[in-house]
Amino acid sequence: MFDFVRNNTKIMMGILFLLIIPSFVLFGLEGYSSFKDQGATVAKVNGNKISQGDWDAAHKREVDRIRSSMPNIDVKMFDTPEAKYATLERLVRDQVVAAAAQKLQLVASDTKLARELQSIPAIAALRSPDGKLDMERYKQLVASQGMTPEMFEMQMRADISNQQVVQGVQGSAFATLAQTQTAMNAFMQRREVQIVNFPAADFLSKVNVSEADIQAYYDKNSSKFQSMESADIEYVILDIESLRQGIVLNEQDLKSYYEQNLQRLSSKEERRASHILITAAKDAPEAEKKAARAKAEELLKAVKAKPASFADVARKNSQDPGSAVKGGDLDFFGRGAMVKPFEDAAFSLKKSDISDIVESEFGYHIIQLTDIKAPKAQSFEALRPSLEADLKKQQAQRKFAEMAETFSNTVYEQSDSLKPVAEKLKLSVQKASKVARNAESQNPQSKNLLNNPALLQALFSEASLQKQRNTEAIEVAPNTLVSARVVKHQPAAALALTEVKDLVKRNLTQDKAAEMAKVQGEQKLANLKTSAEGLPNAMVLSREKSQRQLPQVVEAVLKADPNKLPAVSGVDLGAQGYAVIRVTKVLPPEDNQALMKQAQQQFTQLWGAAETLAYLAELKSVMKAEILVAKPSAEKAKTPA
Numbered sequence: 001m002f003d004f005v006r007n008n009t010k011i012m013m014g015i016l017f018l019l020i021i022p023s024f025v026l027f028g029l030e031g032y033s034s035f036k037d038q039g040a041t042v043a044k045v046n047g048n049k050i051s052q053g054d055w056d057a058a059h060k061r062e063v064d065r066i067r068s069s070m071p072n073i074d075v076k077m078f079d080t081p082e083a084k085y086a087t088l089e090r091l092v093r094d095q096v097v098a099a100a101a102q103k104l105q106l107v108a109s110d111t112k113l114a115r116e117l118q119s120i121p122a123i124a125a126l127r128s129p130d131g132k133l134d135m136e137r138y139k140q141l142v143a144s145q146g147m148t149p150e151m152f153e154m155q156m157r158a159d160i161s162n163q164q165v166v167q168g169v170q171g172s173a174f175a176t177l178a179q180t181q182t183a184m185n186a187f188m189q190r191r192e193v194q195i196v197n198f199p200a201a202d203f204l205s206k207v208n209v210s211e212a213d214i215q216a217y218y219d220k221n222s223s224k225f226q227s228m229e230s231a232d233i234e235y236v237i238l239d240i241e242s243l244r245q246g247i248v249l250n251e252q253d254l255k256s257y258y259e260q261n262l263q264r265l266s267s268k269e270e271r272r273a274s275h276i277l278i279t280a281a282k283d284a285p286e287a288e289k290k291a292a293r294a295k296a297e298e299l300l301k302a303v304k305a306k307p308a309s310f311a312d313v314a315r316k317n318s319q320d321p322g323s324a325v326k327g328g329d330l331d332f333f334g335r336g337a338m339v340k341p342f343e344d345a346a347f348s349l350k351k352s353d354i355s356d357i358v359e360s361e362f363g364y365h366i367i368q369l370t371d372i373k374a375p376k377a378q379s380f381e382a383l384r385p386s387l388e389a390d391l392k393k394q395q396a397q398r399k400f401a402e403m404a405e406t407f408s409n410t411v412y413e414q415s416d417s418l419k420p421v422a423e424k425l426k427l428s429v430q431k432a433s434k435v436a437r438n439a440e441s442q443n444p445q446s447k448n449l450l451n452n453p454a455l456l457q458a459l460f461s462e463a464s465l466q467k468q469r470n471t472e473a474i475e476v477a478p479n480t481l482v483s484a485r486v487v488k489h490q491p492a493a494a495l496a497l498t499e500v501k502d503l504v505k506r507n508l509t510q511d512k513a514a515e516m517a518k519v520q521g522e523q524k525l526a527n528l529k530t531s532a533e534g535l536p537n538a539m540v541l542s543r544e545k546s547q548r549q550l551p552q553v554v555e556a557v558l559k560a561d562p563n564k565l566p567a568v569s570g571v572d573l574g575a576q577g578y579a580v581i582r583v584t585k586v587l588p589p590e591d592n593q594a595l596m597k598q599a600q601q602q603f604t605q606l607w608g609a610a611e612t613l614a615y616l617a618e619l620k621s622v623m624k625a626e627i628l629v630a631k632p633s634a635e636k637a638k639t640p641a
Helices: 003-007 009-020 052-069 081-103 110-118 135-143 149-172 177-188 200-206 211-220 240-245 251-265 286-305 307-317 340-346 380-413 419-425 453-459 462-467 497-528 551-559 593-622
Strands: 041-045 048-051 190-199 230-239 270-279 329-333 358-360 363-373 430-436 474-477 480-490 539-542 567-572 577-587
Touching: 041 052, 041 081, 048 052, 048 081, 052 081, 081 149, 081 593, 110 149, 135 149, 149 593, 177 593, 190 200, 190 497, 190 551, 200 497, 200 577, 211 497, 230 240, 230 380, 230 419, 240 380, 251 380, 270 286, 270 307, 270 340, 286 307, 286 363, 329 363, 340 358, 340 363, 380 419, 380 480, 453 474, 453 480, 462 480, 497 567, 497 577, 539 551, 551 567, 551 577
Parallel strands: none
Antiparallel strands: 041 048, 190 539, 190 577, 230 430, 230 480, 270 329, 270 363, 358 363, 474 480, 567 577
């Protein structure tokens, strides 16, 4: 349905960056820009000033976030006046929302803060099986973002408060089915059409070209027949995988690591239990929940009095269809397999014990622990492969961290050769020929490392091409640094006709075939104005069902004036040929309830976004927000935010 989004990924990424990414979740009030006076005021919100330094810092943080999530992205695409100005607009909007939150006295409670922190996967992963947070690893995690736990939590608390400003508007948006149908009818409209295609390929055999034609075409289009700018290079790679492979472990270190990590590496305790479930949904009426609990208590009394009857009582009364037929048996399970209240109860019981009533999101459980499978300590030899892998990885990470600084400093300080860094760190100098400035065609032996935009930009810079200096150490992948230098540069140059004659002839033939297809198509189009004879049977075409027609044809069909039917027109398909279309009917969309329901959800989201933007615009007015620097390509030096 939404082919535009799928077919225009780069455009949509730009729109997302400029409009959506930090729309309503705030990450601090620092900023970014390019003026020399860092204290200069660039915007105001509610009487508070935003300085040049604030703008600079905000843009840097934003670019850093994008780079951390997409390591291979060329961040220079964000080093533009438009991208920087977009950051300022978001910074102003963030301060407007923060001011509104303060004015409305929106506060994030400790409970809400804890819940939000637990919802972050990176933090949730720091919890041990007993539910405790590993504070040392937590401190390391937030420190990687340049913050202390106190700073991070204060920022999170502010973000939660700020989100409340727009959540009421966003969350209350809705769109009726009728509204959705009105909006989508034009998009999902179908049309009955007759189409005659004139593919250029059908005319290739009819084309004759002379030597003079080839020469003339080459002379006119010589710029199309050029060799690609390229360079022969040397490069050195420092990567963690190579370091890992070169590590030879000491046997004593391996045994010490085994002893230190035996508990972690051993199998985990598993428990086997049976249960009786009386279901009660969380949102069920209170009377229904009371009745369910009363029944569970009655059954608990019965199995407590006669534990041996547990399986029989479960078969007759449990409302868990999967386990009831097995007398309530759930087989063995470890921690994390069951919902937490059930797990906590099961792992607190002794063998053969029966629990009290345990309430979960499914209802009320009675649990009998039937068996315990103790953790099994594995031998050193059994664990040797995983021990070696873990220890090599750790040592490689430490070694990479130590060598990375030396690598970066050496390629910079001794920039006329890669041999010093190779000799110092025992690396090999590799070679690649005809590395193109264009990242799309590279030496397959490079394993795509040479496709990195930042590396290519450095390689084809003035310092590299003219002075043949090493590039700086560039991170082309996680834990992978590359430095390269140009050995020989091959500028783009016109190729002689003798080198490209076959290509010239092929292009000329295709062009002439397309011209012939167009002539035939235009002749057919002229004939249709007097007679519709000789047309194929009509087909029903829509955006969803293109009937294998080219996008240009579909677009022309759907653009035809419905008030002037039959509508006849020609579609120039360029090198692919020509098409003649005759639209005869406009049909309503297919009755597709599933598709319309999906569209309704998306329409609701869009409606909510539009209402939120309108609300933010009003807040900006109330908070007297203004930007004091000119928008790129705009003449005004002072514009409303």
